[in-house]
Amino acid sequence: MKNLLIASTSTVHGGNYLAYLLPELQLHFAQSKSILFVPYARPGGISHEEYTLKVKSFFALLNIEVNGLHEFSNPTQAIEKAEGIFTGGGNTFLLVTQLHQNNQMQILKKVIESGTPYLGTSAGSNICGPTMQTTNDMPIIYPPSFETLGVIPFNLNPHYLDTDLQSKHMGETRETRIKEFHQFNAQPVIGLREGSWLDVKGEQITLKGELSARLFRQNQEAIEVESGNKMEKFV
Amino acid sequence: MKNLLIASTSTVHGGNYLAYLLPELQLHFAQSKSILFVPYARPGGISHEEYTLKVKSFFALLNIEVNGLHEFSNPTQAIEKAEGIFTGGGNTFLLVTQLHQNNQMQILKKVIESGTPYLGTSAGSNICGPTMQTTNDMPIIYPPSFETLGVIPFNLNPHYLDTDLQSKHMGETRETRIKEFHQFNAQPVIGLREGSWLDVKGEQITLKGELSARLFRQNQEAIEVESGNKMEKFV
Structure with a gap:
């Protein structure tokens, strides 16, 4: 049975790395003595080694060992044998390029569908939908494809930002961008605010955290979905 | 001799479409009885026809006829014979996909290098650099390539936004994203604020408008360049 925790962000304002998720992660990885970390998204361009060290020091609090992919x-065997998997945030184009080039997208999908507990934050959450096409990231590298894991039937927009009606900035709002996406693509998009996450158990996808999420569906007005709801009702 | 006006935005806050550029455009298109409009970026998903009508009604003020590509x-002949070309803003992924699929990128480059006056705003400006990889847009469609016109030696980041030190949002800042770009790409990036534009005459690239621009170069600290400066000094 699928078992994922798909978070908008690793860190909420004023908090430490992953701290707001600590009680959830204790449950999520209760059976995992070690987890495999996918460091490919390299936030701010840090190295795989630096990124893995940061994650190691958090999971040491939970007595869980971390190894970088x-x-x-x-690495295929490492994914197959992993007791838990965490893909961290950073640049989604870079993450997706690496996963495709290393032929790791399909094997990752397979183990997640078989029940290996998965944690994604930001870019690591983006890849859970059918495509990465609702990322906020810059296309710093050209991926072989925009297709991703497709372990949930929604695309995600992490770090979802409401339209600032006071803003004098003329760049597109997040909502405008997602509407442009729906000119060409049919899957629903969940705008997941910081501090929110999706708890996936099998085909049940529950919205968690304090805030509502904004749900965009092709040819429909966007709606707010309150925390606690099952998102699969809305596909 | 190349003759381009590369603007961050079509519209400044509180103004009408292209109004702040009107005096510049009178000079820029002084020899053009008609201009060819490239509507492919389709802001907010509007149709080619709707977008072209909007542009027609602006250029009617200057007594210039507008035809949509x-x-x-x-269309190849239309590009070759154009007395002036304007590529409007919208989604850069969509614009670049269409230009490549229609085999129009190279012919557009050729006529711009031969001196056809060109105006770009936002996505239409993004395509003037070597690649579209510093766009802010969502990857709503998969382009055959990220390569663009390369008629200036800088990439652009239009609608450049300074880091908001008061923000509680944990998504990446624009500066962080551009630094990630420079982990993998060498060309300088001009963060062009709204109301700023580049005036290109041959190989001279002058920053115009009231604001400074932010210049990012690989392995260097970002700097502010004041309006009136020649950007080609900084390559």
Whole structure:
């Protein structure tokens, strides 16, 4: 049974890395002595090693060992044997390029569908939908494809930002961009605000955290969905 | 001799479409009885026809006729014969996809290099650099390539937004995103604020408008360049 925690952000304002998710993660990875970390998104361009160290020091609090996917001579086997997997945030184009180039997208999908507990934050959450096409990131590298894991039937927009009606900035709002997406693509998009996450158990996708999420569907007005709701009702 | 006006935005806050550029455009298109409009970026998903009508009604003020590139049975010839070209803003991924699929990128580059006056705003400005990889837009469609016109040696980031030190939002700042770009790409990036534009005459690229621009170069600290400066000094 699928078992995912798909978070908008790793860090909420004023908090430490992953701290707001600590009680959830204790439950989520209760059976995992170690987890495999996918560091490919490299936030701010940090190295795989630096990124993995940051994650190691958080999970040490939970007595869980962390190994970076880049450390393995046989990464396919590492994914298959993992007791838990965490893909961190950063640049989604870079993450998706690496996963495709290393032929790891399909194997990752397979183990997630078989029940390996998965945690994604930001870019690591983006890849859970059918495509990465509602990312906020810059296209710093050209991926072989925009297709991603497709383990949930929604695309995600993490760090969702409401339209600031006071703003004098003339760039597109997040809502405008998602509407442009729906000119060409049919899957619903969940605008997931910071501090919100999706708790996926099998085909049940529950919105968690204090805030509502904004749901965009092709040819329909966007709606607010309150925390606690099952998102799969809205596909 | 190249003759381009590359603007961050079509519209400044509180103003009408292209109004702040009106005196510049009178000079820029002084020899053009008609201009060819490239509507492919479709802001907010509007149709080629709707978008072209909007542009027609602005240029009517200058007594300049406007024809949409989508209206021609022989678009290559339309580009070659154009007395002026304007590419409007919208979604850069969509614009670049269409230009590549229609084999129009190279012919557009050729006529611009031969001296056809060109105006770009937002997405239409993005395509003037070597690649579209510093766009702010969502990847709503998968382009055959991220390469663009390369008629200036900088990438652009239109609608440049300074880091808001008061913000509680944890998404990446524009500066962070551009630094990630420079982990993988060498060309300088001009963060062009709204109300700013580049005036290109041959190889001279002058920053115009009231504001400074933010210049990012690989392995260097970002700097502010004041209006009136020649940007080609900084390559």
